[in-house]
Amino acid sequence: MPFEITDELIKQIEELILKQDNETLLGLLAEEHHADIAELLEDLNLEEATYIIKLLDSEITSDILMEMDEDDREKVLKNLSSKEIAKELDELDTDDAADMIAELPEERQEKVISKIEDEEHKADIKELLKYDENTAGGLMAKELVKVYENWNVLKCVREMRAQAEFVTRVHSIYVVDENEELKGRLSLKDLLVTSTKTHISEIYIPKVDSANVHDKAEDVARVMQKYDLEAIPVVDDKNHLLGRITIDDIVDVIKDEADKDYQMAAGLSQDVEADDTxxxxxxxxxxxxxxxxxxxxxxxxxxxxxxxxxxxxxxxxxxxxxxxxxxxxxxxxxxxxxxxxxxxxxxxxxxxxxxxxxxxxxxxxxxxxxxxxxxxxxxxxxxxxxxxxxxxxxxxxxxxxxxxxxxxxxxxxxxxxxxxxxxxxxxxxxxxxxxxxxxxxxxxxxxxx
Missing domain, CATH: 1.10.357.20 (SLC41 divalent cation transporters, integral membrane domain)
Structure with missing residues (x-):
């Protein structure tokens, strides 16, 4: 049965929150998708939504927060401490974490960043915050799987296993040289059928579409749409591999651009939604x-x-x-x-x-x-x-x-x-x-x- 928000469900959750019956509440939400829970929270008041966010595990609530409407998420974040927000950010990919931090007031951003425990994750987020949100740099995530051309297949597989632990989805395997310059991509099929002693430089595919870190988001969307790409690597002016952009981020860009054009065509000078003031x-x-x-x-x-x-x-x-x-x-x-x-x-x-x-x-x-x-x-x-x-x-x-x-x-x-x-x-x-x-x-x- 598809998830459906009903008046009875809302009333039930409100009563459980009022009674602080956390065990029953957790059982009720345990099997639901994070996107469905995000939709549910938008129908609750701020205190009730915050209660559930604090009750659930950060691994789940981080995804819930990213699915929520931006205005509703902003209100919930105001009710969380800097340490609580930092825990949410630790569970997110760097691009989503950077987007969430960017929504906070400047004086609070530094406090939240200082509470992030993973130093590498913290450094990556701070790097992404330097880029304009409407560029490839503002869209990219630092999480990816890369291998060096001088590795053999055996070492490549070993290193890929370690890297994949921190990547939600492995769309592509990128090949770089010792200077981190993007050389190409690696086919999983070639990796599986090749001798473990073979060097990656002998089997990688040199042709790979990439985006410059300063490219406009709309231009990146056109490239990915034209070549049916699920992900695209992002490089700097010297072709150094910096990150990757995945199709879910591009879908958001296309939707936002379509909404903006539709509103402009209808005679609206800025983005507005039905429930705005x-x-x-x-x-x-x-x-x-x-x-x-x-x-x-x-x-x-x-x-x-x-x-x-x-x-x-x-x-x-x-x-x-x-x-x-x-x-x-x-x-x-x-x-x-x-x-x-x-x-x-x-x-x-x-x-x-x-x-x-x-x-x-x-x-x-x-x-x-x-x-x-x-x-x-x-x-x-x-x-x-x-x-x-x-x-x-x-x-x-x-x-x-x-x-x-x-x-x-x-x-x-x-x-x-x-x-x-x-x-x-x-x-x-x-x-x-x-x-x-x-x-x-x-x-x-x-x-x-």
Missing amino acids: LWQHTRARLPWLFLGLLGGIGAASIMGGFEDLISKHAVLFFFTPLIAATAGNVGVQSSAIIVQGLANNDLKGSIGERLFKEFSLSLINGLALSLFLLLFTWIWKGNMLTSIAISISLFSVIVVAGIIGTFIPLFLNKRDIDPALATGPFITTSNDIFGILIYFWIAKMVLGI
Whole structure:
């Protein structure tokens, strides 16, 4: 049966905590996965969650804490002493331990680090804290299995057994020289079928994909996705092996990037979650809403400049929302395709080629929609000249919106600005304004006013 959090289960655990019936509580949680327990703790209050964390063994609670929501974990950590946190860190891989420490206030970080008993583990964590969290160095773990090219197979197996004790999962075996420079990787099959006296230099595979410690996390994710890697070694500028990044960390990067792009496309200026405070939601939404307001004021001002035209041809006013909406939709469609291509690194050709392709597509879509609108308006109002003016305007708006929607994300990407910005209210508002201006300007030209 899959784990399910019910009101009855929550009530039962709360009663056991109140009675301090630790034996029954431990028995109840003994068979559950740490991810399920983390989900359970998020439904308890802070005191109850802290009680369970202190009750369970550090080997289990370290994994539970890493599975918890960042805000909930931060609250629980505030209720733990520096020594208690240090015990949790001793059970974690260095990358997870560094992430947890980084969430603490600076003045508390040093206190916690000083309580870590394993000196090597402590040194590795302090090294990882030096790197930006959005780089390969910020993602990597120091735990890995490495062998030296001058070892024979017998010594290699003996040393691997010792190293594997401290590695949660052995994805790859890396080969280095006496200077710790990455030379390649070792196949387990070759290791098993080769004579114990054979040197590793004779059987290792020299070709190995690696990431520089300063590479952006998104770039590492693209490499691992492209080559279907479960782990990738991390090296410095001199190709010295420093650590490795595993697929679970990359999945988190991809998810975070997707969440950020989705929120930006929806018009949120920063990461927010459903249970964040009212002030956090206001700060995230208000800037873009204000931009939309300015766009509306701009559109109203443009319409005010064509007051005589609207007074003589009132039907033009009725098609204003259609023109604005179409401009916004076309722009968002174009920009979304470009942003997706940039994110997946599969956008081919120059900017000119992309613009020409989008221009051609806009011509086809514009022609189909404008002809339909021409027929509809003519049948509805019976005025061919007005129908032509509206249809030409729609055609022009679609072409311009398609070009803007293509150019802006490409331009932003060239300037190292997140192109996802172009799929949000920014592109919609700008295309609304351009659409209204083009609409009334062309109508005025065609109708001769």
